[in-house]
Amino acid sequence: MSRAAILQMTSGIDPAANAKVMTDAMAQASGEGAAMLFTPEMSGLLDRDRKRAAAHLTQEAEDPVLAAMRDAAAKHGIWAHIGSLALLREDGKLANRGFVIDDRGEIRARYDKMHLFDVDLPTGESWRESAVYTGGDRxxxxxxxxxxxxxxxCYDLRFPDLFRALSNAGATLFALPAAFTRPTGAAHWHVLLRARAIEAASFVIAAAQTGEHEDGRATYGHSLAVDPWGEILLDMGEAPGVGFAEIDQARVTDARARVPVLQHRRPIPEVETL
Structure with a gap:
């Protein structure tokens, strides 16, 4: 059994301030026995004012938040999943990129968000991620x-084929960092996270942004840890802070024995329209 730490935060427009929250959380997580800390989507900068945000955007090698987290991982001897950072690509657009960092500060994995959030909400909010970001392809x-x-x-949560592919390849837990809006969070956050856990008989760790942000947006919070049977192990509500959940891989074995969904999966045939 290993302990996961989840940082729920209200990221703002100053990367240095955000980095301090994240590295302080690394120290707390290590001090309380966690093997790995998870942070939300856009941990390092959350600013929809493109002109103001542009001053802080860099390529990966120059990103100060990533560098600070790598140093903190090595200092405290703990792994980290940075939910995502906004980073410059060579094509002039941005990547919404997550990182897994080991306890020596080395980058073990990178993932660029595949599904981009382009919607008009009934509240009047309009989001066009594809205008700024390039989606990942793996x-x-x-x-x-x-x-x-x-x-x-985040928005990847709504596309179960991704989680089917990952669990077919051997995943026993998923990281799902997010900055969910309040309307979509209230309607769908808990049910979708539990569904992804149940259908793949896997843990889900979802670190979320929360509260009123400096750029004027409001996010839902409720960072969750869900076990492979769909039981919520941790719900952090709306307050920023660090929470903890115990990850016992025996629960994966048990859930997959009780309902062997992975064994029962079949290729989806071509749809016959009558």
């Missing part, structure tokens, strides 16, 4: 102290 699986981890980000 699924990523990485071995960690908690088990074999499949990577996803």
């Amino acid at each position: 699924a990523v699986l990485v071995d960690t102290p908690l088990g074999r981890l499949g990577l996803a980000i």
